[in-house]
Amino acid sequence: MIKNYFRPKTIDELSELKLKTKGYLFSGGTDLFVKLRAGTIDTDTVIDTKYLNSRKIEITGNKLFIPINATYSELRMFIKQNNVNNMLENIVKTIGSPMIRNRGTPVGNISNASPAGDFVLASYLFNAQVIIEPTSRKLPVKNFIKGPGKIDLRENEFVYGIELEILNDYKFYFEKVGRRNAMIISIASLGLLLKEKDNKIKDIRIAFGSVAPYILRDENLEKSLIGETINEELFKHIAIEYQKLSSPITDVRATKEYRKSLVHNLVIKAYNNLFEKVVKE
Numbered sequence: 337m338i339k340n341y342f343r344p345k346t347i348d349e350l351s352e353l354k355l356k357t358k359g360y361l362f363s364g365g366t367d368l369f370v371k372l373r374a375g376t377i378d379t380d381t382v383i384d385t386k387y388l389n390s391r392k393i394e395i396t397g398n399k400l401f402i403p404i405n406a407t408y409s410e411l412r413m414f415i416k417q418n419n420v421n422n423m424l425e426n427i428v429k430t431i432g433s434p435m436i437r438n439r440g441t442p443v444g445n446i447s448n449a450s451p452a453g454d455f456v457l458a459s460y461l462f463n464a465q466v467i468i469e470p471t472s473r474k475l476p477v478k479n480f481i482k483g484p485g486k487i488d489l490r491e492n493e494f495v496y497g498i499e500l501e502i503l504n505d506y507k508f509y510f511e512k513v514g515r516r517n518a519m520i521i522s523i524a525s526l527g528l529l530l531k532e533k534d535n536k537i538k539d540i541r542i543a544f545g546s547v548a549p550y551i552l553r554d555e556n557l558e559k560s561l562i563g564e565t566i567n568e569e570l571f572k573h574i575a576i577e578y579q580k581l582s583s584p585i586t587d588v589r590a591t592k593e594y595r596k597s598l599v600h601n602l603v604i605k606a607y608n609n610l611f612e613k614v615v616k617e
């Protein structure tokens with residue numbers, strides 16, 4: 337049961353409270369309170385971050401900054417108004433329901449560090465840097481997330497924001513496979529960004545959710561694809577390579593064999609969709 341509730345207003349106040357009380361931070365609470373209710377987190381102290389005086393969502397140089405407490409709904413509005421990283425919309429609109437998007441935050445998603453987290457996947461694709469206070473550390477998201485639910489934070493630290501690269505002229509594909517469309521953790525997901533020139537790959541970023549203990553992205557494989565001609569053979573090769581790299585588990589949602597087949601099929605489906613072939617569901 338929650339006995340202590342705090343509302344810090346400054347970075348130092350928040351940091352000191354976290355260190356002293358060992359309480360859990362909450363922004364939207366859409367992960368935290370589910371876990372408290374399920375008993376997977378046991379604490380009597382929560383620290384509400386929503387009263388912190390923080391920066392707003394903003395563009396700084398070629399980066400999109402998303403601060404602590406910014407909700408998915410606010411991010412969608414910003415993307416639309418500023419016509420920036422529109423590809424993110426394809427991911428954000430699939431998260432939960434309007435109620436969840438009005439409360440839940442990208443920073444909460446990353447701090448929760450689930451391999452099924454949709455914004456975790458987005459942050460891998462956009463080479464996100466995680467900004468940590470009060471130490472002003474900055475870590476690439478792939479180093480910040482250490483494993484399912486494990487993050488690189490010291491006892492006095494918290495996530496202050498995330499910086500995403502701003503990308504232009506990319507083709508984009510995102511698909512999340514689940515038993516229902518909303519309100520459910522995905523069985524597997526794929527996000528793919530591709531920049532082409534003269535039908536050859538100039539840049540490609542591929543990330544999978546829920547098919548390994550972490551978001552699966554292989555930058556060496558991506559580098560080996562640069563300069564290759566875009567065709568079905570190439571995507572069959574990508575599909576087979578990622579199938580080898582994936583290490584899914586069997587759980588109540590799906591078997592590992594099914595997840596492995598999804599890795600392959602999602603890559604082929606992405607190719608067919610991006611390069612305008614008709615795809616039957």
Ligand SMILES: Cc1cc2nc3c(=O)[nH]c(=O)nc-3n(C[C@H](O)[C@H](O)[C@H](O)COP(=O)(O)OP(=O)(O)OC[C@H]3O[C@@H](n4cnc5c(N)ncnc54)[C@H](O)[C@@H]3O)c2cc1C
Pocket residue numbers: 360361362363364365366367368369370385404430431432433436439440441442443444445446447448452453454455493494495496518519520
């Ligand atoms: C019905 C429902 C549907 C959902 N659908 C989806 C979905 O489709 N896709 C998806 O990815 N997720 C989904 N979720 C999960 C959740 O909504 C998201 O992960 C959301 O982004 C969490 O953000 P939050 O602000 O609510 O986090 P919170 O619950 O406030 O925090 C999450 C965790 O991070 C910690 N934390 C919070 N802020 C910080 C910080 N600044 N620094 C360090 N640690 C911090 C908290 O202590 C907690 O452990 C769903 C949840 C529900 C209940």
